[in-house]
Structures are given as C-alpha cells and as structure tokens.
Amino acid sequence: MIRFKIPIVIVFTFFFGIRNLNAQQLSIEKVREQFFAMDKTKDGALNLYKSLENADLSKSPVLLAYRGASSAASAGSVSGVRKKFDYFNRGKSELEEAVNLMHLDAEIRFLRLATQINAPGFLGYSGDIKSDKSIVINTLTSVNANHPNAYLYLRICRFMIANAALASSEKNTVNQLIVKFNTTK
Numbered sequence: 001m002i003r004f005k006i007p008i009v010i011v012f013t014f015f016f017g018i019r020n021l022n023a024q025q026l027s028i029e030k031v032r033e034q035f036f037a038m039d040k041t042k043d044g045a046l047n048l049y050k051s052l053e054n055a056d057l058s059k060s061p062v063l064l065a066y067r068g069a070s071s072a073a074s075a076g077s078v079s080g081v082r083k084k085f086d087y088f089n090r091g092k093s094e095l096e097e098a099v100n101l102m103h104l105d106a107e108i109r110f111l112r113l114a115t116q117i118n119a120p121g122f123l124g125y126s127g128d129i130k131s132d133k134s135i136v137i138n139t140l141t142s143v144n145a146n147h148p149n150a151y152l153y154l155r156i157c158r159f160m161i162a163n164a165a166l167a168s169s170e171k172n173t174v175n176q177l178i179v180k181f182n183t184t185k
Helices: 002-024 028-036 044-052 061-074 081-101 106-118 129-141 150-163 168-182
Strands: none
Touching: 028 044, 028 061, 028 150, 044 061, 061 081, 061 106, 081 106, 106 129, 106 150, 129 150, 129 168, 150 168
C-alpha cells in the first residue's frame, strides 16, 4: 500500500509543478501589447502590473522595466494618496534597477522615458528625459529596418512623436525612423 502512495505523490507534484511553471512564463509580445493598450481601459496599467507582480524577473531586465512602468502608471488607478505613492515609487525603483542592469537598452530607456513624460511634475521624476530620448533615437537609427522588433520600434517612434517634446532635429529623425520601420509591415 505504501509503495503506491509514493509514485502518486511524485506524479501529482510533477503535474502541479509543470502547471505552475507554465503559468509563470511570460510572453514579452503579450506584455508589450498590454503596455501599449494600457490607456484604453481604466485599469489597463493596473491589470498589466498585476500580471507581472509576482513573477521572478531577476533574469529579465526588460520585463522588470515593464513591471516598473505599469506599477508607476497604476498610481492613477488606485485610491488613497499613500497607495498612489507606493505604486509610483515601486515602479520608479524597478525602472531604475532595469536601467542599471541594461544601461543602453532602447526598450528599457523608452519605458523610463514614457513614465517620466507622463509623471506629474510635482513627483520630480523627469531628470533623464533628455538622455533617454537620445539613447532611444540613436539606437533605433542604427537598427536595421528588417529587425524582428521593427513593429515595436515603430510604436515607440509614434509614441515619441505624439508625447515627447522633441527638438526639430529629433522630430525629423524620428519621422525618418517611422518611415523606415513602417516599410516592413
């Protein structure tokens, strides 16, 4: 009788372990889609944050940056001043950690840029806008139009045209990037 209990325990452990592993796997494409759709619903940012909240992102600075950006943006969806500051500060912290881990990654720098552009001025989180814009623009300028992430880069450029205060030369470059990345679609 005891001989049968051990294999059953092992089988249950295996199946539940596999199910939990699959639940924890995150698709970067899905996260990107949710990020660019955050403003379409009232709790879009909070929903994205909740989907990433308990994930171990220690090996993925890009996903950490998405969690940070969504946490900071979630401040607009929660009630109570303290809770708003908690979400924002947690997000800011994770964004800065991601930047420290991959300093020149255009996607991470874009996420911090987008967060800083949308952060209320009284929070004082705007000191890296100029350097983030520069890194994003310079990196995307050197990327091939057939890059697998061309569609993402097109979305980043469109966001920058619509939301970032670009100098005339930056605007011209970003418009050229839009043409470059739009031809692959």
